[in-house]
Amino acid sequence: MSKSLHRLTVKQIxxxxxxxxxxxxxxxxxxSTARGAxxxxxxxxxxxxxxxAEQAAKGSNSFQRAMGLGAFPSITLAAARDKAAAARGLLAKGVDPIEADRxxxxxxxxxxxxxxxxxSDQAMTFGRYADxxxxxxxLTGFSNAAHIQQWxxxxxxxxxxxxxxxxxxxTREDILAVLHPIWTTKGVTASRSRQRIERLFAHAIQNGRYRGDNPAxxxxxxxxxxxxxxLVRHHPAVPHDKLADFxxxxxxxxxDSMAALMLEWITLAACRTGEARFATWDEIDLERRVWAVPAGRMKMRRDHVVPITARMAEILAEAKIRRHDVKPTDYVFSSPKGKPLTEMAALMLMRRMEPYKDYTAHxxxxxxxxxxxTATDFPRELIEEQLAHQLGAVERAYMRQSAYERRRPMMEAWAALCAGATRAGDMGDDLVTDGDEGTA
Structure with a gap:
């Protein structure tokens, strides 16, 4: 055995x-770190x-390295020699043993x-990923409870x-098995289901949970x-010549029905059901006679101000009488437990009214x-603004200057129609369509 190797004995160590x-x-x-260790x-x-190259970049000419082989006596002299021999074998092949270990x-x-x-992929089911x-x-940002439920x-x-x-x-065949039975019998449901499932897989692909083409x-x-x-679906609307009877x-x-109060409010404000359901008292300003709906509850995600007519003020007074110790954050139209009325409350009320069962609150x-x-000369932009529809750039600039006060005469005229007025004179002789009622 060469004297250059295996110089030590266990007793020496x-x-x-x-x-x-x-x-x-x-x-x-x-x-040695301690006696016998x-x-x-x-x-x-x-x-x-x-x-x-790394060493040279650091300005060092030393390429020497030290590789830890373990502690004695856990690693015996014989075991250490075996590890060193394996490392020398790698070096003979031009391989750095530290890099090989890394x-x-x-x-x-x-x-x-x-x-x-x-x-994880095996455990991640379609249902878990969806939920x-x-x-x-x-669903982030969805404000319509019906749309959330549909998704x-x-x-x-x-x-x-x-x-x-x-x-x-x-696979694509799994998706087809879902769609095929309902594709021709429930076309809208099937088409929307495919689109939503496609979006799920697009999300999964981008987040590394699915590999391959989108199967939906x-x-x-x-x-x-x-x-x-x-299919273009319209919500059945009560004809305006039948509105007063409705x-x-x-x-x-x-x-004895808070839902009935809310339904008339929806009618008078021409608002969406969800905007009325979640209305709170701190959104109501009776001094200025306005209802300020925050952007978070609006479909177009922008603040909306509704003029409060005389009849709407009466509805508010009645709603407040039915609730004791009303706080600013309380819902205007609430259940006995203080919760907002359900999404279907207004619709179900209409379905129980025989002449109007085929119409909807929306x-x-x-x-x-x-x-x-068709029955007034109010400007189109005032009508669209009351409905909180998206306006063109020119119209938006115009409406920023006119705001809600210019809509107040229109809404009072609408309230008069709801109350049974049929002639312009009954609604007030000054149905101003574009005058100087003031700006806000």
């Missing part, structure tokens, strides 16, 4: 004074070009991550057969399913627009 260093030869070193290391000159560890970590990801990841993202129903009901399947394993995109089915029909019927139910906005556009 055990007897080494703490702080001393011994060489076994061939780069294997032992440093110490650490092994292997010193060598690195052949790795990347390491040499790459092996990195490869093991990558493999472990891949296995963990595969297990925990996609819907919280997609949730897509993934809970219409795509129920997909819920327990691993998301990563779902229309191009996957355009040669299999007939093109979806575009309002009278609603008022007849107000003695359709009252169309009633207002039809009356204002």
């Amino acid at each position: 055990e007897a080494t004074t703490p702080g001393s260093a011994l060489a076994d030869g061939g780069g294997l070193l032992y440093r 110490g650490k092994w290391s292997f010193k060598f000159v690195s052949p790795d070009l990347d390491y040499r 790459r092996a560890q990195a490869s093991a970590r990558q493999r472990g991550a891949e296995l963990a990801r595969a297990a 925990e990841h996609f819907l919280p993202y997609a 949730q129903a897509t993934f809970a009901t219409h795509a129920a057969t997909l819920r327990e399947k691993p998301l990563a394993e779902i 995109s229309w191009r996957q089915f355009d040669a299999t399913l007939p093109s979806p029909k575009t 309002v009278a019927a609603v008022r007849a139910k107000q003695a 359709g009252l906005r169309a009633t207002f627009k039809g009356w204002a556009a």
